[in-house]
Amino acid sequence: MFLANVSLFDFRNYAELELALERSATVFFGGNAQGKTNLLEAVALSALTHSPRTQQAAELVRFGQPAARVTCGVQSDAGLKELEVRVSISPTAPSRASRRFTLNGIPKRSADMMGSLRVVLFWPDDLQLVKGPGEGRRRFLNTLLSQIDPDHARELTRYGRLLEQRNALLRAIREGRQPVEGLDYWTDALAESGAAIMVERQRRLLELQPIAAAFHRELSDDRERLDLRYRPAGVRIGEAPQELVSEQLKLAMRDARDEEIGRGQTAVGPQRDDIEVWLDDHEARLFASQGQQRSAVLSLKLAELHYLAEVTGEQPVLLLDDVMSELDPARRERLLAALQPGPQALITAADLNDLPKSILERATVFRVEQGAIHA
Numbered sequence: 001m002f003l004a005n006v007s008l009f010d011f012r013n014y015a016e017l018e019l020a021l022e023r024s025a026t027v028f029f030g031g032n033a034q035g036k037t038n039l040l041e042a043v044a045l046s047a048l049t050h051s052p053r054t055q056q057a058a059e060l061v062r063f064g065q066p067a068a069r070v071t072c073g074v075q076s077d078a079g080l081k082e083l084e085v086r087v088s089i090s091p092t093a094p095s096r097a098s099r100r101f102t103l104n105g106i107p108k109r110s111a112d113m114m115g116s117l118r119v120v121l122f123w124p125d126d127l128q129l130v131k132g133p134g135e136g137r138r139r140f141l142n143t144l145l146s147q148i149d150p151d152h153a154r155e156l157t158r159y160g161r162l163l164e165q166r167n168a169l170l171r172a173i174r175e176g177r178q179p180v181e182g183l184d185y186w187t188d189a190l191a192e193s194g195a196a197i198m199v200e201r202q203r204r205l206l207e208l209q210p211i212a213a214a215f216h217r218e219l220s221d222d223r224e225r226l227d228l229r230y231r232p233a234g235v236r237i238g239e240a241p242q243e244l245v246s247e248q249l250k251l252a253m254r255d256a257r258d259e260e261i262g263r264g265q266t267a268v269g270p271q272r273d274d275i276e277v278w279l280d281d282h283e284a285r286l287f288a289s290q291g292q293q294r295s296a297v298l299s300l301k302l303a304e305l306h307y308l309a310e311v312t313g314e315q316p317v318l319l320l321d322d323v324m325s326e327l328d329p330a331r332r333e334r335l336l337a338a339l340q341p342g343p344q345a346l347i348t349a350a351d352l353n354d355l356p357k358s359i360l361e362r363a364t365v366f367r368v369e370q371g372a373i374h375a
């Protein structure tokens with residue numbers, strides 16, 4: 001698939017933008033704070049329904065304006081699609097905003113938008129993917145799985161709601177506002193949804209693992225073996241069918257009941273999962289050097305790109321925000337090689353000198369300045 005055009009209205013520092021894109025590579029360069037990341041963020045918002053850099057949708061609306069709009073025209077095997085996201089500031093609470101989505105003019109729920117535009121975003125924050133907290137790795141997996149299968153996105157939404165309701169009930173029980181008997185219903189519902197998510201995570205990680213390992217082997221000149229290990233919170237999955245995982249979750253929640261009520265929080269389930277990255281016999285989060293982490297992160301990102309293309313049969317759009325300057329020449333070359341046959345790429349750089357000649361020769365280059373884009 002490829003992004004044929006993007007239009008923005010009062011999004012971040014863009015008052016109005018109409019941009020047509022080429023199928024190959026496009027480079028956006030310009031000084032700091034001009035709007036390079038904002039543009040990629042708008043594309044990611046259309047693809048993923050939320051911004052990768054903020055949970056607060058209100059921040060996306062241009063200062064002082066009531067609403068923002070992002071429209072993306074996407075050409076894929078299924079034809080041309082128009083995705084639109086509107087973010088409107090709440091008239092009563094200016095720090096809050098609602099998001100509304102349409103696909104070809106028809107209103108959609110957020111999970112139903114997934115898969116219409118698939119992206120792989122790679123930006124400096126991703127360098128924390130190996131060293132940082134589990135939340136980043138869960139998000140990596142959620143994004144990948146939801147883009148492959150919108151049902152997974154729907155299950156994650158459902159799980160998130162159930163979790164919120166169950167946690168609210170735990171707090172109400174702690175404060176004596178609700179009887180403990182009501183908990184079983186929510187435990188069962190949460191366990192069933194959680195098990196569906198965990199079994200899918202396990203299955204997909206097993207498929208992703210050899211791809212990431214192959215990239216890492218190459219980046220480390222055959223010296224290191226990368227392993228991804230799924231650590232589901234509170235259960236053992238192995239080959240267990242979903243019903244068994246669900247039973248394990250229910251049991252674990254019943255065992256932890258007093259603790260859960262005390263904390264007002266659910267103790268087990270996919271919100272606590274981790275994905276461990278191992279290099280040979282050591283966990284990378286704890287022991288990897290800077291260079292090893294960078295290679296491991298790059299391997300994960302290349303695996304994401306490769307796997308997404310393989311299972312969906314279509315190349316996703318690659319969004320590279322300021323990462324070339326973070327990579328040494330060897331890793332840069334590997335990343336560029338992944339661009340050679342295939343995906344459309346939108347690449348930002350503060351300085352064109354950070355980009356290899358081979359990219360610049362075949363890319364369309366735009367200069368970004370104060371929320372405007374110039375040829």
Ligand SMILES: Nc1ncnc2c1ncn2[C@@H]1O[C@H](COP(=O)(O)OP(=O)(O)OP(=O)(O)O)[C@@H](O)[C@H]1O
Binds near residue numbers: 030032033037062
């Ligand atoms: N809601 C908003 N309304 C108006 N301007 C905003 C809003 N949110 C962010 N900005 C501004 O957008 C500007 C550009 O941000 P962006 O992150 O795109 O910069 P950049 O070109 O990627 O810079 P860098 O090279 O430093 O990464 C910043 O000056 C920021 O203050």
Ligand SMILES: [Mg+2]
Binds near residue numbers: 037
């Ligand atoms: Mg930036």
